[in-house]
Amino acid sequence: DTAVSQTPKYLVTQMGNDKSIKCEQNLGHDTMYWYKQDSKKFLKIMFSYNNKELIINETVPNRFSPKSPDKAHLNLHINSLELGDSAVYFCASSQDWTEAFFGQGTRLTVV
Amino acid sequence: GNSVTQMEGPVTLSEEAFLTINCTYTATGYPSLFWYVQYPGEGLQLLLKATKADDKGSNKGFEATYRKETTSFHLEKGSVQVSDSAVYFCALLPNNNDMRFGAGTRLTVKP
Numbered sequence: 001d002t003a004v005s006q007t008p009k010y011l012v013t014q015m016g017n018d019k020s021i022k023c024e025q026n027l028g029h030d031t032m033y034w035y036k037q038d039s040k041k042f043l044k045i046m047f048s049y050n051n052k053e054l055i056i057n058e059t060v061p062n063r064f065s066p067k068s069p070d071k072a073h074l075n076l077h078i079n080s081l082e083l084g085d086s087a088v089y090f091c092a093s094s095q096d097w098t099e100a101f102f103g104q105g106t107r108l109t110v111v
Numbered sequence: 112g113n114s115v116t117q118m119e120g121p122v123t124l125s126e127e128a129f130l131t132i133n134c135t136y137t138a139t140g141y142p143s144l145f146w147y148v149q150y151p152g153e154g155l156q157l158l159l160k161a162t163k164a165d166d167k168g169s170n171k172g173f174e175a176t177y178r179k180e181t182t183s184f185h186l187e188k189g190s191v192q193v194s195d196s197a198v199y200f201c202a203l204l205p206n207n208n209d210m211r212f213g214a215g216t217r218l219t220v221k222p
Contacts, residue, residue, distance in 0.1 A: 033209065041198050041215040048209050056209050090154055099145055100210050102154040
């Protein structure tokens with residue numbers, strides 16, 4: 001059983017398109033996150049959601065928006081994609097601010 | 112603020128060599144400390160952790176000791192294997208806050 005799963009694993013799309021990445025966790029955790037990993041492997045937190053409330057929103061463009069239909073899901077929507085959005089996006093979850101469990105990542109390529 | 116600094120890579124070692132990857136942190140309060148490992152094409156996996164000063168985390172032959180006096184959490188392994196080739200991330204979890212990652216250190220072990 002996959003604890004944190006995200007889809008798709010690979011996403012290739014043209015500039016200007018709108019896309020979504022889905023994330024689901026079956027661990028019963030109360031907090032979920034989205035991280036962006038650039039080509040140099042640097043990890044940057046984008047969002048975290050705790051009990052369906054956005055509690056951290058780093059300085060990411062407002063083209064990026066997290067959507068949480070329920071406690072087990074945190075989807076990432078990206079509007080008007082740009083070349084610079086190409087990266088690997090990781091979903092993660094944690095319980096009571098303990099260690100995070102990560103999904104396998106979604107490699108987004110904008111062409 | 113809360114931050115993590117780890118040694119820059121890449122690190123290339125021969126099989127059975129001794130490994131040290133340095134990690135220092137800046138934080139308020141009493142954070143928990145972690146090492147994550149990312150194998151090629153995969154998400155981050157928790158390698159080991161320590162939640163209070165002088166704790167030693169260990170797993171798969173890797174060790175790291177939480178040193179509050181030097182604000183460090185260096186990763187060590189006595190004899191590396193080719194299968195240890197990966198990117199290693201030091202991470203900090205401040206009290207009731209989001210996890211912060213270091214820049215990552217790529218390790219390549221040659222036979």
